[in-house]
Amino acid sequence: MEALARFFARFxxxxxxxxxxxxxxxMIIRGGQFQKAAFMSGNVVVGTRVYSMVSSLTDYVSLKYTNTALAQENANLQQQLVTLQSQLDKIHADSLQQPIDTPLLVIPAKVIYSTTNQLHNIIIIDKGSAHGISSGMGVIDCHGVVGVVRSVSENCAAIISALSIKLQISGKFKGNNYLCSVSWDGCSPRTGVVLGIPLHVIPAVGDTILTSGHSAIFPENIPIGIVKSITENSATAWCDLSVRYSAEFASLTFVNVIAYKNQQELLSLQKSMEE
Amino acid sequence: MKNYLSIVWDFLLLGALQVLFFNQVHLFGAGSVFIYVLFVLRLPLQISSTGVMLLSAMMGVFIDVFSQSFGLHTAAIVLIAYLRPSILRMFFSPEEREKYAPTYGLVGANFFKYAVLMILIHHITLFMLEAFSFKYMVSVLIKTLTSSLLTFLFVFVLEIIKRKNIRQW
Structure with a gap:
């Protein structure tokens, strides 16, 4: 009897x-949809509230660094403004010229939660659909590309970080505009990889990789990273590059969301071409 | 009553520590710390194996909800909870298994052998499920080793700190 009871207990x-x-x-296999659904229905709101409380405390630690970075960015923008203003003045002299219409809107947001230790890292920001953010928009910070908006609730948005083995970012070399695609190596939060670059492109250590602007997610010429090392494969005529990301994922504080005014139009056009 | 409270306290303390602190930490480029494993390691021995599994599933869901990683941590922690009785039998004598809980204060240095094996199994399950393919095997193994080492380090420190409290029981 006792044996039977033990057998039953084990069973x-x-x-x-x-x-x-x-x-x-x-849950793992349906993870993507599940996560999206949970985020939409606001189940995670408690979580995000906790995170924003914690981040409001911990932000003080990185305040000095953030300040310097913002001041630097400000100076760069000031310089661009001066050059562009002088060009604009010249254009306005031509009375037939149409007024310039900016195709994109930059929405600043604050990071309230981010991970770097998983294979699919996410970032949560404190702006959502109420501020004009929708899924599929690109996210950058003052150094470079950060990720792509995945799902949006009213007051926050979840971003797939560039540190995700599922995300590939379309890029190009700064010198020769050769197109490539940057993905993550799944290991260090600082390095990405670019696979299968033909040797005739002659990549060099220190080359900058910029966004190509072909995807209607990121504007052109936003830095993605800098080539850190090159592995030549003698069997094929390809080489693989290891790229140091420009964005500092471990200490993200402020990011900008890029909202293209005609993104939907572009996407539907792309879709109709594929069909 | 006091015992129940200590389980709840462990749950909240380790869960909060993991979610609010260790989830943001990424040491030496490849290692992260999963301190919540200590919750399963320390659970009292009188609890049935089913009870241990249900408690650890609760912990896994808690971590998953706050890390936006649905199911990963639950799967890994339930696996070590299921294997716990067999692993306990591997390292501890029957007298030691009569004690209140397998903690350093009660069973001595053998605790750490048991902890290492449990942490290794947990981490390799977690990272393999996360990758969900053998393409990233090398990176998974590296991450398993570095993260296990780091987790063990923090488990060690917490056990040493908690040793005195446990001895009062």
Whole structure:
């Protein structure tokens, strides 16, 4: 009888184990949709509230660094403004010229949660659909590309970080405009990889990789990273590059979301071409 | 009553520590710390294996919700909770298994052997499920080793600190 009871007890624990693992597996496999749904319905709101509380405390630590970075960016922008203003003045002298219409809008936002230790890292910011953010928009910071908006609730948005093995960013070399695609190596939060570059492109260590502007997510010429090392594959005529990201993912504080005014139009056009 | 409270306290303390602090930490480029594993390691021995699994599933769901990683941590922690009785039998004598809980204060240095094995199994499951393919095997192994080392380090420190509290029971 005792043996039977023990057997039964063991059976129960195995059963519970299998049940729990099955539930967990279903959650993992359907993870993407599940996560999106949970985010939309606001189940994560409690979480984001906690994170924004914590980030309001911890932000003080990085205040000095953030300040310097912002001042630097400000100076760069000032310089661009001066040059562009002088060009604009010249254009206005021509009375037939149409007024310039900016195709994109930059929405500043603050990071309230971010991870760098997973294979699919995410970032949560404190602006959402109420501020004009929708999924598919590109996110940059003052150094370079950060990620792409995945899902949006009213007051916050979840971003797939460039540190995600699923995300590929279309880029180009600064010198020769050769197109490439930057993905993450899945290991260090500082390095990405560019695979399969033909040797005739002659990449060099220190080359800058910029966004190509072909995807209607990021504007052209936003830095993605700098070539750190080159591995030549003698069997094929390709080489693989390791890229140091321009953005500092471990200490993100402020980011800008790029809202293209005609993104939907571009996407539907692209889709119709593919069909 | 006091025992129940200590489990709840462990749950909240380790969960909060993981979510609010260790989730943001990424040491030496490749290692992260999953301190919440200590919750399963320390659970009292009187609890049935089903109870241990349910408690650890709760912990896994808690971590998953706050890390936006649905199911990953739950799957890994439930696996070590299921294997816990067998691993306990590997390292501890029957007398030691009569004690209140497998903690450093009660069972001595053998605790750390048991902790290392549990942490290794947990981490390799977690990272393999996260990658969900063998393409990233090398990176998964590197991450498993560095993260296990780091997690063990923090488990060690917490156990040493908590040793005195446990001895009062």
């Amino acid at each position: 129960v624990s195995l059963f519970v184990f299998l049940l729990l693992e099955t539930v967990a597996m279903i």
